[in-house]
Amino acid sequence: MTNTIAIWLAIFIVGFFILDHFVLHLDAITLILRLLIEMIAKIAVWR
Numbered sequence: 705m706t707n708t709i710a711i712w713l714a715i716f717i718v719g720f721f722i723l724d725h726f727v728l729h730l731d732a733i734t735l736i737l738r739l740l741i742e743m744i745a746k747i748a749v750w751r
Contacts, residue, residue, distance in 0.1 A: 720732070721733055
């Protein structure tokens with residue numbers, strides 16, 4: 705991945721979360737963090 709692609713991807717992701725917070729009100733960050741916690745719990749079982 706080149707630096708240009710990484711920068712544009714980061715801008716897109718941050719922009720989505722800003723748009724979600726001010727316009728969409730989907731609570732995307734809460735959903736993503738909840739799914740991440742569930743995934744960590746499932747992975748911990750296999751440890």
